[in-house]
Amino acid sequence: MSDWTKKLPEAAQDFIAGRKVDEVECIIGDMAGVARGKAMPAAKFAKQTSYFLPNSIFLQTITGEWADSPFDAFTEPDMILEPDFSTATAAPWTADVTLQIIHDAKDQEGNYVPFAPRNVLRRIVSLYEAQGWRPVVAPEMEFFLTARNIDPNIPVQPPMGRTGRRAAGKQAYSMSAVDEYGKVIDDIYDFAEAQGLEIDGILQEGGAGQIELNLAHGDPVRLADDVFFFKRLIREAALRHDCFATFMAKPIAGEPGSAMHIHTSIVDTKSGKNIFAGPKGVETEAFAHFIGGMQHHMAAAVAFMAPYVNSYRRYVPDFAAPINLEWGRDNRTTGLRVPISGPAARRVENRLPGMDCNPYLGIAATLACGYLGLMEKRAPRPEFTGSAYIDSDEIPVNLGDALDLLDEDSALQEVMGVEFCKVYDSVKRNEYKEFLQVISPWEREHLLLNV
Missing domain, CATH: 3.10.20.70 (Glutamine synthetase, N-terminal domain)
Structure with a gap:
């Protein structure tokens, strides 16, 4: 050797x-x-x-x-x-x-290099380390298996299952739905084992052919590396069985979108304890400030969490996606959810990032907002206790608006890196400009002969 x-x-x-x-x-x-x-x-x-x-x-x-x-x-x-x-x-x-x-x-x-995404995340982790903290994250990956789609003009369809029928929607947590494409799942497990990647669980999501893969919590850079590897792994597993795997935020009209929920907690490096939990397990000021920072800065950070024009098709009411910056305990309608847990595992789940985001940047932006809240000692709004599937003007509705909000948040740019933000803005505005030059089927159908 x-x-x-x-x-x-x-x-x-x-x-x-x-x-x-x-x-x-x-x-x-x-x-x-x-x-x-x-x-x-x-x-x-x-x-x-x-x-x-x-x-x-x-x-x-x-x-x-x-x-x-x-x-x-x-x-x-x-x-x-x-x-x-x-x-x-x-x-x-x-x-x-x-x-x-x-x-x-x-x-x-x-x-x-300051504008390499992995270096951006590494830099933000170092900001936490300088304060004596160690961030811990756990991503959840949602994606669709679809029939092969070799013509972009044809809408994406669910894959054929082992029964010979197309995968059905509205089958969340169904084991028989997962069994429809069990051979793909088997290869995902086998590939992950060969690569030394840990899977915390796989389940059927609400969309037709939509799967959620959960990763165990750990170091942010390592987990971003894992998501980076998993995307390629999953695509290769799907191709072995004559279907595609897609991480688009909204690949199929009428179906839910795919998110990359990010669970975050912060550990004190000296004591080894979660700074979100105080004596007798009470919620700490740091916990509140972390949420406050996310509420204050995350509208600007959406540019990293929803990086394409398609990303904003996921932010619609009544499709299991957050369209707000509210927070709540065990409330899946809020953009910021605090799951049920013991004090040692207390964490904040950011439900805004789409699965189409760069994992390094989605995690970096999440940590950046929380870090700013801790530094600025931001107080959060009161907990939202009802359904937060309500109209909200806090979340940008398209990529152009998101980039404008990022331009206005100098504190977030400073933490993410000013040079990086300039490069990112240039790339994304170029993509948005290209998209606006494309005429869609909807426009031809409804405007060609009617206006």
């Missing part, structure tokens, strides 16, 4: 099991959370400690176009990408023995 393979986590070592590694995928998540990088023979990887990619990969839009650089010149300087061996994991769907390794993006002076 060569020296570099000795640095691998246990699951990656088990996957190799004495075999020769054929290929290493050197990857980094771009602004959308898409894996970019290079694949190389393992023998080549063993001989180098880093490789280069242009920093312009963070200016590429979801359509493959390039946004304008917010800096002086668009010269595309190279970044130095260094492997984070703690992230090394199998790519078990490949024909040969392949490993994936997430890399850190640094500039040529050795500094972390």
Whole structure:
């Protein structure tokens, strides 16, 4: 076994099991959370400690176009990408023995590139650490399995199940509904085990072919890495069984959207105790301030949690999605929910992020809002005790409005990183401009001959 393979986590070592590694995928998540990088023979990887990619990969839009650089010149300087061996994991769907390794993006002076999404999250975690705190998160992933859709002009349909019928909606928590596409679930489990990824549970959600996968709580950067890996894993499992997996916020009209709910608690690094719980388990000022910060800053942070035009189709009444910044105990109609738990596990669940968000940025934005509340000692509004599925003007209704709110929140920009926010704004405004140039079927149907 060569020296570099000795640095691998246990699951990656088990996957190799004495075999020769054929290929290493050197990857980094771009602004959308898409894996970019290079694949190389393992023998080549063993001989180098880093490789280069242009920093312009963070200016590429979801359509493959390039946004304008917010800096002086668009010269595309190279970044130095260094492997984070703690992230090394199998790519078990490949024909040969392949490993994936997430890399850190640094500039040529050795500094972390400030607009790399993983670095944004790492920076915010360091702000907590400077206060003697350790944030703990647990994401919930919702996604749809769908029939293959090779023509974008044709609406997405649910997949065929083992009965020969299309997956049915309104079957939340049904075990028989999950069994309809059990072979896909089996591969998800097998791939996750090979990759050393922990699944806390899988269940049927309310949409036709909609699944929720829960992850165990832990370190924010590691959990974001896991979501990053899971998205690719799940897509590969679906393709093995002639269907697609999609993480669009709202892929099917008339069905619920897909969220990435984020549970967050904060641990005092010295005592090891949850700062949201005081003596005898009482709720602390820190708990209130964390919620207050989310209520005050999250309207601006929606630009990170709902990053595409489609994201805002999820924010509609009566479709199991939050359209408010209210908070409540065990109240799923509020955007901020405090689940039932003992004091040690007291946490706040952010229900606003869509599953289409970059996991590094969705978690970073959640932590940034809470951090600002703790620093500013923000008082929350009173708990909302009824149904919060009400009209609210707090949540932006489209991507343009969301970006405008982000522009106005200098405190949030400072925590997320001013340079990063400039790059993000450029990419997202470019995408929004491209979308506005597309004429939809709805417009042709209702306006072509009627107006």
